[in-house]
Amino acid sequence: MRVGIPRALLYYRYGPFWERFLAGLGVEPVVTRRTDKELLQLGLQHVSSEVCLPIKIIAGHIADLKGRVDAVFLPRMVWLEDELYACPKMIGIVDIARMMLGDGTRLIAPSIKRNFLWPHFRAGVEMCGSPLRAARSLARARSLLAGPPVALRLEPGEKRIALIGHFYNIEDDYIGQPIISAFRKQGYRLVTKDELPESVLRGRQGFAKSIRWVFERELYNAFRFLVGSVDGVCVLVSMGCGPDSLIAEFMKEEAGRRGVPFLQLVLDEHTGTAGLVTRIEAFLELSQRRQQLTRAA
Amino acid sequence: MKATFPLLGYDTYALKTFVEDLGGEVVLPPATSKKTLEAGVEASPELICMPFKITLGNFLEALDMGADTVFMAAGARKCRFGYYHYLQERALARSGRPFRLIPVSQYSPYAFLFRLMPVTFGVSPTRVIRSVAVMFYKAGLTHEFRALLNRRRALDFAGTERLKPRALELLEAARSTSEIRAARRSLRRLLGCNGSRPVLRVGLVGEIFFMIEQFANGDIEKELARLGVEVVFERSLLHHLRHLLHLDWSFYRSRRLARRYLRECPGGEALRTVGEAIHFVEHDRVDGIVHVYPFTCMPENIALEALQQLTEDTGVPVLSLSFDEHTSRTGLQTRLEAYVDMLRRRSRERSISRD
Ligand code: SF4
Ligand code: SF4
Numbered sequence: 001m002r003v004g005i006p007r008a009l010l011y012y013r014y015g016p017f018w019e020r021f022l023a024g025l026g027v028e029p030v031v032t033r034r035t036d037k038e039l040l041q042l043g044l045q046h047v048s049s050e051v052c053l054p055i056k057i058i059a060g061h062i063a064d065l066k067g068r069v070d071a072v073f074l075p076r077m078v079w080l081e082d083e084l085y086a087c088p089k090m091i092g093i094v095d096i097a098r099m100m101l102g103d104g105t106r107l108i109a110p111s112i113k114r115n116f117l118w119p120h121f122r123a124g125v126e127m128c129g130s131p132l133r134a135a136r137s138l139a140r141a142r143s144l145l146a147g148p149p150v151a152l153r154l155e156p157g158e159k160r161i162a163l164i165g166h167f168y169n170i171e172d173d174y175i176g177q178p179i180i181s182a183f184r185k186q187g188y189r190l191v192t193k194d195e196l197p198e199s200v201l202r203g204r205q206g207f208a209k210s211i212r213w214v215f216e217r218e219l220y221n222a223f224r225f226l227v228g229s230v231d232g233v234c235v236l237v238s239m240g241c242g243p244d245s246l247i248a249e250f251m252k253e254e255a256g257r258r259g260v261p262f263l264q265l266v267l268d269e270h271t272g273t274a275g276l277v278t279r280i281e282a283f284l285e286l287s288q289r290r291q292q293l294t295r296a297a
Numbered sequence: 298m299k300a301t302f303p304l305l306g307y308d309t310y311a312l313k314t315f316v317e318d319l320g321g322e323v324v325l326p327p328a329t330s331k332k333t334l335e336a337g338v339e340a341s342p343e344l345i346c347m348p349f350k351i352t353l354g355n356f357l358e359a360l361d362m363g364a365d366t367v368f369m370a371a372g373a374r375k376c377r378f379g380y381y382h383y384l385q386e387r388a389l390a391r392s393g394r395p396f397r398l399i400p401v402s403q404y405s406p407y408a409f410l411f412r413l414m415p416v417t418f419g420v421s422p423t424r425v426i427r428s429v430a431v432m433f434y435k436a437g438l439t440h441e442f443r444a445l446l447n448r449r450r451a452l453d454f455a456g457t458e459r460l461k462p463r464a465l466e467l468l469e470a471a472r473s474t475s476e477i478r479a480a481r482r483s484l485r486r487l488l489g490c491n492g493s494r495p496v497l498r499v500g501l502v503g504e505i506f507f508m509i510e511q512f513a514n515g516d517i518e519k520e521l522a523r524l525g526v527e528v529v530f531e532r533s534l535l536h537h538l539r540h541l542l543h544l545d546w547s548f549y550r551s552r553r554l555a556r557r558y559l560r561e562c563p564g565g566e567a568l569r570t571v572g573e574a575i576h577f578v579e580h581d582r583v584d585g586i587v588h589v590y591p592f593t594c595m596p597e598n599i600a601l602e603a604l605q606q607l608t609e610d611t612g613v614p615v616l617s618l619s620f621d622e623h624t625s626r627t628g629l630q631t632r633l634e635a636y637v638d639m640l641r642r643r644s645r646e647r648s649i650s651r652d
Contacts (some may be wrong), residue, residue, distance in 0.1 A: 048601050050593050050619060078561055085375045085564070092563035092599030099558065099606045111561060210383070212373045237344070242377045242595040245344035249384060266344070 001027045003108070003127065004069035006061030007034060009054055009090065010077060012171045017144040021120065022073065024137025025128040030069050032061040035174040039064060040269060046100055052238040053175060053267055054168050055089050062097045071106035071127070072097065075120070077214075078113045082204075084214035087243050117142070152195045154229060161284075162226040163190045164219050164251065165236030166244075169267070178273045179236065179265065182280045191230065193222035200225050207250060216243045223251050232261035232287040234280075239268035261287040298418075299324045301359035302368040303352040306509040307439040308534035310469050315432035316368075317472070319418040319425065326358035329512035333358055338622050340388045347591035347620060348506040349381050351513055353388055360394045371400035375564025376595060403541055434477050436535040441481065442468055443518075443533065445488040450522035451495035457522075460487055495527040497640055500577030502570045502604075503589035504597050507620060508532055514589050514620065515629045521587070524637045529581060531573050532566075550576065558603035565596030571603045578613045584640045585614050592621035614639060 003022055005011060011018070015031070022029040032039070035057050043060025065072050076094040077086040094109045101107055108126060110119030117138060124134030154160065161183055163170065170176035170192060183190050193201060201218040208224070211217040227233060233255050237244040248264055255262035263283040265276060300321045302312055313323050326333070329351055337354025356367050367389065373379025382400040389396055399417060401409065414425040442464065450457040464487055471480035499521065507513045508530060518528045531547060539545035551572025552562075562568050570588065577583045588604055590597035597619075604615045616636045618629070 048598050051598050076561060088375050088564040088567070088595035089599060091375070091561055092559065092567065092596070092602075095559045095561070095563075096599065096602045098560075099602060207383075210373065210380075212375075212379070239344070240593045241344075242346070242593065245342060245346075245593075246377055246380050246384065249342040249345075253387070 001071065001127065002030050002069040003027045004030045004032065004065035004072045004105075006058050006065065006072070006074065007032045008058035008061045008172070009093070009168045010075070012168045014075075014145070017141050018073065018075075020144055021124065021137055021141040022127070024140055025124055025133060027127055029073075030065070032064050035061070035172050037174070040174060044269065047096065050240050051089060052241040053269060054166070054172070054238060055093055056269065057172065057174065058093060059096065059100070062100055066101055066105055069105065071108050072101060073108045073123070073127075075110045075112055075123070078111055080112070080116075080214050081114050083212065084217060085212055087213055087215075087241075089242075116145075150195055150197055152191070152197075154191075155189075159188050160230045161188050161190055161287075162223065162230040162233045163192050163236065164223050164233060165192075166215055166219070166238075167192075167194065169236055169238060175238075175267055176236065179234075179276060179280070182273075182277045183234075183284075186281065186284050188231075188284065191226055193218055196222055196225060211247065213243045213247075216247045220247055220250065223254075227255060227258060227260055230260070231291060232263065232283065234263045234265065234283070237264055237266050239266050259290075261290060298322060298366050299364045300366045300368060301326065301356065301364035303370075303506075304329055304355050304510060304512075305506070305534060306511050307443055307468065308436060308509055311432050311436040311439050311534055313469075314435045314472055315428055318428040318431050319414065319420055321366075321418055324359050324362050324364035326355045326362060326364075329355060329510070333512075334622055340391070342384065344593070345384075346377060346594055347513065347622070348378070348504075349385070350622065351506075351510070352381070353385050356385065356389055357392060360389065360392060360396055365396055367396055367398045368401055369398060370403050372403040372405070374404070375562075378565070406542055431472075431474060431477075433535070433538060434474055435471065436533065436538060438471065438477050438481055438484070439468065440533045440535045442484055442488075443530070445484060447518055447522060447528045447530075448495065449488045449490050450519065451497075451525055451527040452490055452493060454523050454525075457488070464488060495525060497526045497585075497637065497644065498529055498581070498583045499526055499585040499587050499640070500574060500581065500583040501528050501530040501587050501589065502532075502573045502577070502600075503566075503587075504570075504591060504594050505532055505537060505566055507589045507591060509534065513591075514618075515624065515626050517587065517589060517618075517629070517633070520630055520633050521637070524634065526637055526640070528587070529577060529583060531576075532569060547573075555603070558606055559599070563596050563599045565594070567596035567600040567603075570597060570600040571607070574604055574607060574615070578607065578611055583613070584644055585616065585636065587636075588615055588617040590617075590619055592619045594619070614643070 019029045039060035042063045043056040046059040079085045098107045108123050110123040112119050121134050125131050201221050203221045208217050208221050235248050237248050298321050300316050301324045316323050333354035336357050337350040341350045369382045371382045386398045410425050411422045415422050467480045467483055471477040521528050536545050540548050551569045554575040555568040555572035574586045601617050608615050
């Protein structure tokens with residue numbers, strides 16, 4: 001059996017785990033290619049133009065799998081411990097995928113509600129028919145969930161920007177990568193939340209406690225942790241993203257209060273790389289000028 | 298205390314009765330206008346959804362009129378709504394007027410009945426429960442009024458519009474259960490239409506604020522009635538209140554029906570939107586479904602895909618309308634006219650093929 005996995009959204013966090021898990025079940029995982037213009041165009045045909053870019057992109061990946069595989073594996077994250085929810089569109093995309101795939105291609109979509117492994121186990125049994133094999137494969141893949149150990153090392157004197165954005169945006173070739181290279185070209189080091197330990201990201205101090213979206217709480221905590229030690233904050237927001245439209249507002253206010261340069265980049269399928277690069281350069285110039293001023297003072 | 302709260306179309310009267318029954322004084326801002334919206338947009342984050350901007354505009358106007366206490370629903374789950382009040386409080390503080398914003402968490406009815414309301418108004422919980430009962434009763438009246446109005450307007454537009462001010466007076470004046478009962482009788486007499494029914498009927502579904510606040514939805518019920526179409530609806534404050542107390546059976550029905558397309562609740566009211574649409578199509582035999590929601594609304598954009606699938610499966614046309622601050626009334630009218638024309642053609646063709 002060939003089982004497709006869209007390389008989008010949660011794949012950027014759980015991808016290696018899923019691939020190893022499926023391979024261990026004896027099915028063949030088929031991961032879609034990295035996002036390109038064509039996949040995005042494909043996605044645009046399947047979802048409304050108002051949804052955020054990552055959803056348009058994943059729709060493209062799903063459409064690309066249709067007919068090519070026997071089943072599509074797309075776990076649905078609903079909520080995690082501490083009653084932290086996923087965003088409505090992340091939950092709903094699974095149902096959209098079912099409608100897109102129709103009857104021809106099966107959809108395997110374990111619902112994750114608090115417990116992460118149990119739904120995967122059940123999906124595994126559904127795919128290979130053997131509870132023993134599913135359990136063994138899960139146990140073997142499990143080590144990939146933790147990811148590499150992280151340690152934030154800040155070199156004195158380097159120029160740093162905190163890049164705050166969803167991992168599926170930052171790591172996507174189509175969305176995040178042009179932005180990252182624009183910063184790098186100017187000699188800036190980018191710090192993302194991936195370099196922060198879990199204990200920081202999961203924190204519930206201050207306003208973070210009131211945030212009930214799992215990824216949004218991580219972003220906000222990362223922002224709070226980094227804002228004092230960087231030359232500027234760049235927040236990457238997708239046009240049409242609900243959670244970001246709110247949480248970015250809190251960050252903007254706080255950065256303003258502390259006098260940290262703040263740039264909010266709003267992305268949609270029409271944003272050209274050229275325009276973004278100009279904005280980034282202007283922003284960096286501003287933050288440099290500000291630094292010189294403080295040094296002089 | 299001079300209290301204010303978001304305007305919710307005709308259901309505003311029910312909220313007003315509630316606060317007044319508890320002994321508060323209500324300051325209602327003028328009906329939402331272009332000016333309200335502009336003020337709200339000005340003070341809001343650019344990318345936030347419309348209900349935030351409109352209600353903020355209402356609050357700003359109410360503060361100008363001397364209100365000092367703002368009640369805003371709260372309670373964060375999957376959608377943005379629960380976070381509104383944090384940002385609205387900051388935006389109102391920037392306006393420089395003294396005020397107090399009281400977030401009313403939707404998901405803790407006990408705290409509402411036994412702590413929040415008694416403390417805020419200095420009354421006993423029994424009194425609060427009584428007032429809630431009156432609000433329920435009144436919300437039932439506004440719901441029925443809307444249904445009567447929609448049918449009657451579709452049959453006789455000009456005549457009903459003439460009766461409307463009188464009906465609204467009746468609606469507003471009823472404060473106690475006995476008065477509400479009397480008002481219900483008078484309204485039925487005033488607006489009843491002796492069993493006659495308009496030819497075309499459409500079901501209205503979508504995001505609740507946009508379904509019940511006439512300014513927000515460009516008074517879509519009126520515009521459709523002008524074209525001779527009756528709008529049937531299910532959601533209103535009444536059903537929302539019932540739902541918060543876990544007493545709304547129609548919600549369970551909607552959830553069951555919606556499972557056909559949506560297996561998991563994406564938050565907001567997507568399940569109700571889809572479930573009601575299926576119910577209207579299969580049970581009420583409506584001619585079409587009109588789906589209203591704010592631009593970039595997350596749950597409704599998921600529901601949108603399900604509704605398109607519904608059209609494919611049943612053939613009933615769905616008109617999805619997303620509203621933002623640039624939506625114009627004339628543009629809306631043109632789209633509605635084209636849609637109604639299409640419905641009319643369809644129903645004619647069907648009756649021919651039936652003969
Ligand atoms: S969090 Fe934002 S970007 Fe991510 S899926 Fe939800 S709306 Fe889209
Ligand atoms: S349901 Fe729609 S309008 Fe309401 S808070 Fe959520 S996104 Fe905004």
